[in-house]
Amino acid sequence: xxxxxxIALLAITHSGIAHYTKFPEGFxxxxxxxxxxxxxxxxxxxxxxxxxxxxxxxxxWMIADGTNGDIACDSYNKYQEDVDHxxxxxxxxxxxxxxxxxxxxxxxxxxxxxxxxxxxxxxxxALAEKNIEPLVTLFHWDLPQSLQxxxxxxxxxxxxxxxxxxxxxxxxxxxxxxxxxxxxxxxxICEDAYGDDKKAPAIDSHGVGNYLCSDNLLKAHAExxxxxxxxxxxxxxxxxxxxxxxxxxxxSDPEDAEQVALAEVANQFxxxxxxxxxxxxxxxxxxxxxxxxxxxSQAEGLPKSRLEQFDDYWIxxxxxxxxxxxxxxxxxxxxTGPGVDPIAKSPSWLKDIGAVTTMNVGGDSASEWLxxxxxxxxxxxxxxxxxxxxxxxxxxxxxxxxxxxxxxxGRIQYLNDYLSALLHVIYEDDVKxxxxxxxxxMDNFEWRAGFSERFxxxxxxxxxxxxxxxxxxxADYYKQLIAARELPEDDRFKNPAHIDRxxx
Ligand SMILES: *[C@@H]1O[C@H](CO)[C@@H](O)[C@H](O)[C@H]1NC(C)=O
Ligand SMILES: *[C@@H]1O[C@H](CO)[C@@H](O)[C@H](O)[C@H]1NC(C)=O
Numbered sequence: 001x002x003x004x005x006x007i008a009l010l011a012i013t014h015s016g017i018a019h020y021t022k023f024p025e026g027f028x029x030x031x032x033x034x035x036x037x038x039x040x041x042x043x044x045x046x047x048x049x050x051x052x053x054x055x056x057x058x059x060x061w062m063i064a065d066g067t068n069g070d071i072a073c074d075s076y077n078k079y080q081e082d083v084d085h086x087x088x089x090x091x092x093x094x095x096x097x098x099x100x101x102x103x104x105x106x107x108x109x110x111x112x113x114x115x116x117x118x119x120x121x122x123x124x125x126a127l128a129e130k131n132i133e134p135l136v137t138l139f140h141w142d143l144p145q146s147l148q149x150x151x152x153x154x155x156x157x158x159x160x161x162x163x164x165x166x167x168x169x170x171x172x173x174x175x176x177x178x179x180x181x182x183x184x185x186x187x188x189i190c191e192d193a194y195g196d197d198k199k200a201p202a203i204d205s206h207g208v209g210n211y212l213c214s215d216n217l218l219k220a221h222a223e224x225x226x227x228x229x230x231x232x233x234x235x236x237x238x239x240x241x242x243x244x245x246x247x248x249x250x251x252s253d254p255e256d257a258e259q260v261a262l263a264e265v266a267n268q269f270x271x272x273x274x275x276x277x278x279x280x281x282x283x284x285x286x287x288x289x290x291x292x293x294x295x296x297s298q299a300e301g302l303p304k305s306r307l308e309q310f311d312d313y314w315i316x317x318x319x320x321x322x323x324x325x326x327x328x329x330x331x332x333x334x335x336t337g338p339g340v341d342p343i344a345k346s347p348s349w350l351k352d353i354g355a356v357t358t359m360n361v362g363g364d365s366a367s368e369w370l371x372x373x374x375x376x377x378x379x380x381x382x383x384x385x386x387x388x389x390x391x392x393x394x395x396x397x398x399x400x401x402x403x404x405x406x407x408x409x410g411r412i413q414y415l416n417d418y419l420s421a422l423l424h425v426i427y428e429d430d431v432k433x434x435x436x437x438x439x440x441x442m443d444n445f446e447w448r449a450g451f452s453e454r455f456x457x458x459x460x461x462x463x464x465x466x467x468x469x470x471x472x473x474x475a476d477y478y479k480q481l482i483a484a485r486e487l488p489e490d491d492r493f494k495n496p497a498h499i500d501r502x503x504x
Contacts, residue, residue: 020423021487028435029482030133031086031457032095032397034140034184036069037444039099041076045115048105050142051152051193052447055200062202065450072445073460074467076119081469082441083126085458089475090482093133095396095437096123097140097184098173100165107144109164117172124176135396135437136173137181137243138166138224141189141199141447148201153213154194162220163227170232178238180228181396182221185245185328186274190214191349199447207347211293211307218277218310218318225321242278243326243396246271247369248380252334252358262355263335265292267383269353278322279388283315293352300347307352324434325388328397331369332376334358365410366401366453374417381425381433392432395422399439401446401453409495411474416487423487438478442469 036052043049056068075082086094100107102116127134139162143152147161166182183189193199195210203209221242228240249266251259268276268286276286284290285307293307310318335355344350350357363372377398384393400414415438425431443456451462457475461468473493480488 020420020427021489023423023485024426026434027485028092029478030091030093030095030135030435030437031089031441031478032135032437032439033075033441033444034097034137034142035099035102036072036140036142037440037446038073038075038082038096038442039102040069040071040074042070044076045102045119046105046113047099047102047116048107049145050099050101051145051148051200052142054145054148055202059202062197063448063450064452067445067450067462069445071462071467073442073469078467079119079123080126083123083130083132085441085469085471085475086127086132087130088471089457089479091132092482093135093179093435093437094127094441095135095137095181097137097142098169099142100139101142101144103168104144104165107147107161107165109168112168120173124173128176133179134177135179135181136169136177137184138162138169139182140184141193143201152194152201152203153189153216154203154205154209156216156219158216159220159223163223166224167227170228170236174232174236174238178236180238180240181243181326182224182240183217184243184396186214186217186221186242187245187270190217190273195349196345206345207306207349207352210349214273215308215310218274219314221278222314222318222321226317229321239323241322241324241326241394241396242274243328244271244274245328245397246380248329248332248373248376248383249335249357250332250361250376250379252336252361259335259337262338262353266335266353266355266357269349271380271384272387275325275384275388277310277315277318278320279325279391280319281389283319284310289352292354296347296352306347322391325384325391325393326396327380327384327393328439329377329380329395330398330400330439331371332361332373332380333369333371334361365414366403367449370401372400372414372417374421377418378421378425378429381422381431382429385425385429385431390432392434394434395436397437397439399455401455403452404443404454404459406459406470406472408472408474409493409497411472412477412493413495415474415477415481416493419481419487 190210190213194203194213195206197204249263251263272286294305297305339356341350341356361371400411440455442458443454443460446453458469477493
């Protein structure tokens with residue numbers, strides 16, 4: 001009896017969410033990867049050490065399964081096979097990133113590594129052969145260690161270094177690349193790598209390094225935008241954006257006004273930290289962030305705030321420097337009330353928010369942080385539309401982790417439900433979403449999770465020297481979706497366990 005009622009409710013919910021199935025005219029689909037997560041070849045052909053090489057070699061215990069990016073998926077050697085898989089999927093575009101340390105081994109422009117240029121030229125040519133558009137990320141976390149030794153993103157000199165590196169990339173590859181991403185997930189860089197030890201270089205300067213990083217990173221992003229806009233766009237005619245990641249926060253009790261207000265504060269600290277300076281008329285950091293950090297700093301007896309505000313020059317220089325709003329989205333967490341989150345260090349970004357959060361929401365995945373909450377995706381997109389002046393959006397990452405199942409019904413269900421939510425806001429709320437990027441083409445080196453959390457459409461056997469790639473069921477699901485521009489309804493994509501139960 002109880003079982004029957006639960007099944008009936010699920011059916012209603014499911015058909016309610018799946019109302020829209022067809023994507024609008026011109027909507028494009030792709031998959032994403034990142035250099036350090038797939039390329040391998042870490043110490044050959046002139047590439048130098050990056051911060052992830054350093055972390056994984058010097059502190060291997062920090063990686064869940066002790067793996068590293070030395071070989072990863074060996075895409076440095078197997079790029080042609082990867083491109084064949086992309087062609088099989090039928091994607092419109094392929095999002096990948098350039099390895100700074102492969103192109104500029106010292107991090108600076110004193111020496112351009114010919115083999116780095118050759119590798120990316122070969123990849124671009126292989127993509128062109130199959131009519132797959134490149135969407136290229138300039139920086140996806142693998143900073144040359146030589147620049148980290150000078151302070152990395154905490155050093156204001158990074159503004160010049162990133163601009164100089166980007167100049168080389170625009171010059172060498174810009175004739176074939178029409179879509180660029182400057183920086184992937186600034187929050188993860190500044191908070192997780194400088195304000196914590198969750199990502200390389202694991203500086204853990206909580207409450208301090210994170211804000212030094214955002215100051216330099218936003219300026220560096222803006223300089224690269226202007227370089228492209230002023231110098232390269234007139235000839236190359238491309239587009240350039242930043243990819244900002246969310247964990248979307250919702251109140252655990254939507255009727256509780258205090259929780260609702262705190263969820264907004266948390267979203268400003270998380271997404272607004274990087275989006276507000278670029279995508280609002282006002283510019284600069286969100287007001288609530290400036291206030292909270294100033295108050296906390298005062299309470300700590302500091303002479304000035306740990307978060308420095310941009311001056312008028314930089315507010316103007318940073319504003320408007322992204323042609324689209326690139327959103328990486330996976331999950332939603334909850335805000336339960338005011339106070340200091342029990343896991344917050346002191347001082348820290350999390351303590352500065354002044355809210356207690358929980359991940360106890362939605363279905364689970366192989367990643368502790370990744371809860372399945374499709375309605376949160378819809379709410380994030382509505383919020384972005386109203387907060388950022390209806391900016392045109394690309395979803396530059398979205399995906400689901402498991403332990404490497406070939407019949408990956410969990411991933412298919414996730415994609416189906418998140419894409420239904422996406423269609424809903426496109427049609428019902430007129431949110432301008434132009435394209436969708438699935439993370440990821442194949443299982444790869446998932447940072448500190450190593451290969452223990454797998455997000456790929458292709459399974460990668462890392463015990464096989466050939467790094468054999470095997471398509472999962474989700475590869476066929478995505479292929480069919482792209483071919484029809486419609487969510488597949490095929491029974492073979494439905495979890496047989498579910499079908500069995502509904503037939504009882
Ligand atoms: C490159 O790294 C591998 C370990 O991944 C090591 O076995 C090899 O000796 C290194 N090669 C060079 C040239 O340093
Ligand atoms: C980009 O360049 C165009 C053409 O010169 C200019 O009108 C526009 O203001 C520039 N964008 C930004 C954000 O500076």
